[in-house]
Amino acid sequence: MLGQILGTAFVAVMGTAVPVLAQKAAGPPNDTCLACHGDADAKSGTGKSVAVDAKKFAQSVHGGLGLDCVACHTDLAETTEFPHAEKLARVTCATCHDQASAAFDTSIHAQARRQTPGSVAPTCVDCHTTHEIRSAKDPESRTYPLNLPDTCGRCHGDPSIIQQGGIRAGNVANLYRDSIHGKAISRSGLLVAANCTSCHGGHEIRPKADAQSRVHRANVPSTCGACHAGIKTQYDAGVHGQALAKGDGRAPVCADCHTAHQIQRSDIGSWQLDVIRECGTCHADKIKTYRDTFHGQVTSLGFVRVATCSSCHGAHAVHPRTDPRSTVSDARLLETCRQCHVSATSGFIRYDPHADKNDRARNPVLFYSSRFMTWLLAGTFGFFGLHALLWLPRGVIARRQKRSSESSPDAGPDQTSG
C-alpha cells in the first residue's frame, strides 16, 4: 500500500504517465497473465522463455505503481482467449514516457537503429530491462549511478559489439574503469562521481560531431563544468576558454589534455608528460625551446620533478604574458619561479626559459656562443680526425717496417715488440 502511495506520488511527478492509471480497469488482471507467465519454466511455442518473475515485477517501479501487464502489452487488453496469440505488438514505452522517448529518438543509438536494420544499438529495455525496471535511485537498478558503467559496458566493453556497431571510440568501458571517475565509482562508491550519463546524457546521447551533443568540442567545458565549476570559471577566463568562446576550433578543451575516458589523477607522472606533448601540438616552437632547457631534458627522459608547461603557465587559467593575471607576467614571475627555486631573485628570473640559440635578436649571447661551439667542435674533430686518418696508414707501415727489421737478424717472430 505504501508502495502504491509512493508510486502515485512518483507518477504525479512524471506527469506524462498519469493517463495510465485511467486505463487500469480494462483488460485481464495480472493474476490471469501470471497464471501462465508466473511459471519460471514458461516457454513460447518457439522455446523462448516467457517467464515473468512476479516478485521482481512487484518490486519494479511499474509493479509498485500497480500497473497492469496490459498497460504495456496493450494489444492483449481486449483478449479474452488464452493462450493468446504467439506474436505480440512491440511494447511502446513512448505511450507514457513521451519525453524520454523523444530524447532517445535524437540519440546516436536511435540513429543507428534507423540507419542499420538489425543494428546492435540498444532500445529502452537494453538499459532498463523489461519486467524488472527499477528507479534510478534504487541501488538494484541498472541505471543506478554506481551500476551505470557496467550497464553501458555491456555493449561498450564487449569487443564483438564494438566491432559490429563500428563504435569508433573503442573499448571505452575499459578506459573508463581505470580512470579517476571509474575508480571513484567502483572503489570509492561515490554517487557524485561522473558516470557515463553525467557527460553523455541518458536518453539523448548524441554523436560528438553533433553541435548539440554534450560532448561536442564546444560543449565539453560546460559538460565538465557541471561538476568542476571552479575549474570552468578559470578556464573560461583564460586564453584557451576565450578562444573557444570566439569559435576557435583549435582551442584546447578539457578532454584534449585530460582525455575523455582515461582521465587520470593530475599528480600521475606519465599523464603530466603527455600534457607537455599536448601543449606542443599547437605550441611547436615553444616545446622545441623548452626541450633545450634542463626542465625539458629531464621531462623528456621521463621524470617529472621539474617544471612542466603548467608549472609556470598554469593549467586552466592560462593568460598571455602581458596580462597581469598571468603567472609569467612581470608582476608574478618571481613568485612563480619561487614555487621551486625558493631563493630566486630578480636576477634569476631574467633567465629565458624559451631561449632559442638560433634567434640572434632575442638571445644574442646564446646565438654567438652556439656558433662558436659549433666551430670549435667542427675544427677540433676536423683537424684531429684528419690527423688520425693520416696517421693510421703511416702507423701500419711503420709497425711493419719495425717488425721486419727486428725479425730479419734471427729470422723469427719477436714477442717483445708487440
Place this chain on the structure above:
Amino acid sequence: MPQSDPVYLRRFDAFDRVLHGLLMVSFLGLAATGLPLLFNDEAWARRLSRVLGGFEVAGWLHRVSALLLIAVFLMHLGRLARRLIRQRDFGLLWGPRSMVPQPRDLRDLVGHLRWFVGRGPRPRFDRYTYWEKFDYWAVFWGMAIIGGSGLLLWFPEFFARFVPGWAFNVALLVHGEEALLAVGFIFTIHFFNGHLRPEKFPMDPVIFTGRVTEAEMREERPDEYARLRRDASLDALRVDPPPEWLVRLGRGIAAVAVSIGLTLVGLILYAVLT
C-alpha cells in the same frame, strides 16, 4: 741484443698515475650521467637514465663525479705549485720538460704531418709531444668551460645574484656542447693517439705502469732519450720491470674504460646520424 731483458725507465710516478685513474673514473661517471640529458629523446638515453637510478640519482652521481674531478684538478695544481715554489723547478714553465706549448711543437706538428704523407722523417719527439700537450690543455679549457658552467647550473639561485639571467642559457648550452667535445675527443682522438694507433695497438700501458722500456723511449722520444743520456740522468730513472699484476690491472682498467667510452661514442653517433 733483443734477447736480453729490457731496461725499464720511469715516465709517470705513482701520484700522476693515481690522478689519471681518478680522472678516468670521474670523467666516465660524468659522461654516463650527463649524456642522457643531452640526447634525451633517444630510447637508449631513457633506458640509461633509468639504469642509473633516475634523474635524481644520476644527478647526484654527476655532482659527486664533478667534485672528484675538481679535487683531481686541484691536486694537480697543488703539485705544480709545490714543484714551482718549494722545489724551484722552473723547467715546468719552459723547455723540454714543460707542458707549455713552444715553437718546437709547431715544428713537430708540421714534421709529423709530413711524415704521415711520406715527405720527411718522423720528428724526434721529446718528453711531451704536441698532441699530448693539446690533451693536457684541453682539460684546463674543459675545466673552465664545463666546470664553470656546471657550477652555475648547480647553484643557479646563488649565482643569479652576480650574473645576468642569460648566463644560465649560455651555461647550459656550452656545458652540453663542450661535454660533447670532451667526450667525443677523449673517446676517439685520445684513445687513438694514446692506445689504438697501429704503433701502440691495442694499448699503451705506460699510464698504468708508469714505465717504458729504454728501447721504446729511444724510438718514440729520441730527443728525450738523448737529453737524459747527455745529462747522465738515465740511471736515476731506471726502475724494475712492471710487476705482472700491475700490467694486468692496467689492461683490465683500459679494457673497461675503452669499452664504456666507445659504447658512448657509438650511442652518440647513432643519435646524431639517425
